[in-house]
Amino acid sequence: MKDKRETQKERGKYTGFPLVLWILAVVLILNGIVLYRSLQVWEFEGRLDDVEASRLGAYSLADFFGQQASRRGVEKNQAVRDSLARLRYEIAQAATVQEVGAALSRHGIAVESVLAREEEEQNRQKLAEMISQDPQAARQEDIAIITVGKDDAGNVVVEDPGKVLTADTREKIEQDRRARQLTGILTVQVSKGRAAVVTSRSLEGELESLRQENEQIKTELRQVQQVGGYAPLTGAGLIIRAVAAEGQEEQLANTLGYDVRDIINELFAAGASGVEIGGQRLITTSSVRSVADRLLVNQQPVDLRPLVIKAVGDSQVLASSLDLLLNAPFFSLDLDLEEKDSVTLVAYKPRG
Numbered sequence: 001m002k003d004k005r006e007t008q009k010e011r012g013k014y015t016g017f018p019l020v021l022w023i024l025a026v027v028l029i030l031n032g033i034v035l036y037r038s039l040q041v042w043e044f045e046g047r048l049d050d051v052e053a054s055r056l057g058a059y060s061l062a063d064f065f066g067q068q069a070s071r072r073g074v075e076k077n078q079a080v081r082d083s084l085a086r087l088r089y090e091i092a093q094a095a096t097v098q099e100v101g102a103a104l105s106r107h108g109i110a111v112e113s114v115l116a117r118e119e120e121e122q123n124r125q126k127l128a129e130m131i132s133q134d135p136q137a138a139r140q141e142d143i144a145i146i147t148v149g150k151d152d153a154g155n156v157v158v159e160d161p162g163k164v165l166t167a168d169t170r171e172k173i174e175q176d177r178r179a180r181q182l183t184g185i186l187t188v189q190v191s192k193g194r195a196a197v198v199t200s201r202s203l204e205g206e207l208e209s210l211r212q213e214n215e216q217i218k219t220e221l222r223q224v225q226q227v228g229g230y231a232p233l234t235g236a237g238l239i240i241r242a243v244a245a246e247g248q249e250e251q252l253a254n255t256l257g258y259d260v261r262d263i264i265n266e267l268f269a270a271g272a273s274g275v276e277i278g279g280q281r282l283i284t285t286s287s288v289r290s291v292a293d294r295l296l297v298n299q300q301p302v303d304l305r306p307l308v309i310k311a312v313g314d315s316q317v318l319a320s321s322l323d324l325l326l327n328a329p330f331f332s333l334d335l336d337l338e339e340k341d342s343v344t345l346v347a348y349k350p351r352g
Contacts, residue, residue: 050097050341051094051095051096051097051100051236054097054100054101055091055092055094055100057100058091058094058100058103058104059088059091061104061108062084062087062088062091062111065084065087065108065111065112065115066084068115069084069115072115072119072122073119073122074115074118074119074122077118077122079114079117079118080111080114080115080118083107083110083111083114083115084111086107086110087103087104087107087108087110087111090103090106090107091103091104095235095236095312096234096235096236096341096342098234098342099235106215106219110215110216119181120181120182120183120184123178123179123181123182124182124186124197125197126178127148127173127176127178127179127186127188128186128188128195128196128197129195130169130172130173130176131146131164131165131169131173131188131190131195132190132193132194132195133169134164134165134166134169135166136164136165136166137164137165137169137190137193137195138193139193140162140164140190140191140192140193141191141192141193142162142191143189143190143191144160144161144162144164144189144190144191145161145162145187145188145189145190145198146158146159146160146162146164146165146187146188146190146195147159147185147186147187147188148173148179148182148185148186148188149182149184149185149186150180150182154180155174156173156174156175156176156179156180156182157174158170158173158174164190225347226273226274227273227274228283228284229274229281229282229283229284229286229345229347229348230283230347230348231347232344232345232346232347233273233274233312233344233345234312234342234343234344234345235273235312235313235342235343236312236313236314236315236340236341236342236343237272237310237311237312237313237315237318237339237340237342237343238267238310238311238313238315238318238319238337238338238339238340238343239308239309239310239337239338239340239343240263240308240309240310240311240322240335240336240337240338241306241307241308241309241335241336241338242259242260242263242306242307242308242309242333242334242335242336243304243305243306243307243333243334244332244333244334245331245332245333245334246334252293252332252333254290255330255332256290256295256304256332256333257288257289257290257295259325259331259332259333260277260288260290260295260307260309261288262325262331263309263322263325263333263335264277264282264288264309266321266322266324266325267309267311267313267318267321267322269321270313270314270317270318270320270321271313271314271317271318272311272312272313272318273312273313274311274312274345275309275310275311275345276309276310276311276345276346277295277297277302277307277308277309277310278295278297278302278303278304278307278308278309279302279303279308279346280297280298280300280302280348281298281345281346281347281348281349282297282298282348283348286298286348287299295307298348298351299351300351306336307333310343310344310345311343312343312345315339315340316339319337319339322335322337
């Protein structure tokens with residue numbers, strides 16, 4: 001039978017399947033779903049489409065993260081709860097399988113980092129509590145510094161120059177699972193019978209936290225740019241090809257600008273995330289007007305043979321929003337509507 005120390009040592013080595021690999025595995029599965037469905041190798045039973053199927057898979061991974069948080073004892077930690085909530089929100093907002101995969105890659109890895117960081121912080125506080133409970137430390141009046149780290153072989157090393165700790169406490173720390181999981185050096189200050197963590201977070205943890213905040217800011221900026229028109233936007237949507245209706249060719253020059261603006265208004269009213277006309281992305285200050293037999297968008301002439309309008313959003317809702325225009329007697333355009341699983345809008349390019 002193995003002795004207690006050997007068993008604890010083996011347990012300390014076990015870390016389980018890395019969470020990053022779980023994320024990558026799920027993303028690969030989502031890509032596989034799209035590939036197999038596109039090749040019609042097999043179909044899901046019921047009415048579950050690609051996006052919903054991938055979303056369910058992503059939620060399963062989010063549940064797994066929640067279980068990991070409980071196993072690590074950090075399920076009530078606010079940073080952990082916020083990161084899990086953010087992951088679920090991004091999954092819910094994803095409109096395509098690719099967006100679901102991107103949410104997992106970006107926010108799933110962030111959740112894994114937060115779990116590791118907060119578990120490390122919890123371990124540090126627990127080790128400080130062990131030092132506080134030492135009978136000799138409880139009687140320590142002067143300031144003393146104790147450090148806990150690991151040598152090159154991975155063994156826990158307790159440095160106690162002031163001989164504050166008893167041999168029993170030192171041995172407990174050296175064998176403690178939380179000490180073996182430390183990624184940096186723990187420094188504890190003992191004074192007047194109390195132990196306090198001096199380095200509450202490792203330098204690596206602080207850098208990782210700053211990196212996560214930076215990535216979050218970049219993500220939010222990218223989303224603002226996409227919605228505002230200053231960055232490419234991809235998602236399910238509608239492609240419209242417009243030509244002059246039969247018998248309306250002569251008056252098209254007088255009505256084209258009005259008709260196109262009506263289309264734009266209907267699309268945005270139906271929830272379009274973005275609209276592109278003839279290769280020109282619309283932003284809040286965009287202009288759309290007809291001059292003679294030309295259409296100017298953002299002060300640039302666009303091709304009318306045919307006029308191509310792209311919109312990102314719920315393709316069925318977008319298409320339905322144009323029914324009223326198509327049946328209006330004053331509308332001078334014939335519209336060919338194509339609902340697409342993926343439409344990419346270009347970024348707005350200022351003149352000059």
